[in-house]
Amino acid sequence: MAGRHALPPVALAAMVGDWLSGSGGSAPDEALLERKALDLLALIRRLAAPIEDIEIRRLRAEAAAALTAGRLGEADRILAKAELNAIAGASDLSALPVERRLLIGENRADRAALSFLRAMPEAYREAAARYGEASTLIGLAAIERSRETALDQARALTRIGADFDERSGYDAAIAALRRLREGLDALADSVAAAAAEEAWAEALEGLARLTGEAAPRDEALTRCRRGLDALDRHEAPPLWHALKLRHGRLALALGGERQDEALLEEAISAFATLLAVWDRSRDEARWLEAEHMISRARTLLGSRRNDLALLERAFNGLNRVAQSVARDAEPLRWAGLQDEMGRVLAAMGERYSEPVVMEEAIATFDTALEERRRESVPLLWAETRAAQAEAMLQLARRGKDRELAQRALAQMVEALETARQADRGAAAAALQKRLAAAGALATRIISG
Secondary structure (H helix, E strand, C coil): CCCCCCCCHHHHHHHHHHHHHHCCCCCCCHHHHHHHHHHHHHHHHHHCCCCCCHHHHHHHHHHHHHHHCCCHHHHHHHHHHHHHHHHCCCCCHHHCCHHHHHHHHHHHHHHHHHHHHCCCHHHHHHHHHHHHHHHHHHHHHHHHHHHHHHHHHHHHHHHHHHHHCCHHHHHHHHHHHHHHHHCCCCCCCHHHHHHHHHHHHHHHHHHHHHHCCCHHHHHHHHHHHHHHHHCCCCCCHHHHHHHHHHHHHHHHHHHHHHCCHHHHHHHHHHHHHHHHHCCHHHCHHHHHHHHHHHHHHHHHHHHHHCCHHHHHHHHHHHHHHHHCCCCCCCHHHHHHHHHHHHHHHHHHHCCCCCCHHHHHHHHHHHHHHCCCCCCCCHHHHHHHHHHHHHHHHHHHHHHCCHHHHHHHHHHHHHHHHHHHHHCCCHHHHHHHHHHHHHHHHHHHHHHC
């Protein structure tokens, strides 16, 4: 990770040292390391921004050097010294010139970002408190910047929930965002209102993932809709993109769970609108995410409606994403896409009179299984083997092939046993239900 972002390993180690100590020494996941690396790079860029005050500029450069060397505490002490230098003994900050108040507030925001580098809940709470102080210090001197730091405060609280699975972080973030949003006029402050709605939706979505509750995701979708209603795409394109992507993702998740065709249509519309104006070359990763999500939505809706056109578009979209994923670099992601394409082909095969599409689905599952190996990812292996067995059963039904039906049923049983050994929870229970349906179909084929 340090090499990917051209960071000294000691700097990354300093950020996660507290996390390692508090978690019994287990290795942090890649997503956490990625976030920490990006947080550090963003702060270093801020510290390098030009400032007229020569002494404060020198101190900020020293703080950046300390950060790069992994000396976080020293960097904070240097920034505290820079802040005192900016205050210059004043007892009433409100009496200071606007430029000086802004400098003090921005320095406090930088100290908040520094606290945020340390991967532990207490440090995130300190960061949130400092962002709140920065927002107050900046105040009416630069109202838009004050609102931005208030949003940073809420995002720091949200990350307590995301990085440490603490509900208190999400709850605190939602409360802060509710207060912020109530103080905004969506007509007069459309960008600020939309940004608050997007951050609120993010916190709600995280809370739903943590608790498994449905209500936060419903509210998150509502927040996205309201944010998009308040915002014109041209006012803040990155924010509009973020809202549209989250809107589509939430509508897809809820539509899939509830088999709600209206929500699936809403998801497809959101992603299609987004992709129509997206410059793929500027953000390849998120473009691919949108392409992937719209393909999933088309798969679900096409399967429900027996709509071959939707299924064909879903397959083509998945194929575009798969072609952009390097198999040797991301073998499981690549295999997951092969699995999804196999499922789309199987759905299409049920609607074609010729067996060639179903045969192609079975072959595509075989391709996925080259990377989804039983010994390394047993649950993923079981899922793909079960889906392949179901396709084999459909092919056996069409050709009245008793031997193929018997092989498919044995494969389903093998997949279930593997899933039970790896996880006796929801995954195994879902496969048990699918095995019952497969057994009934196999019996009809074999006896008929």
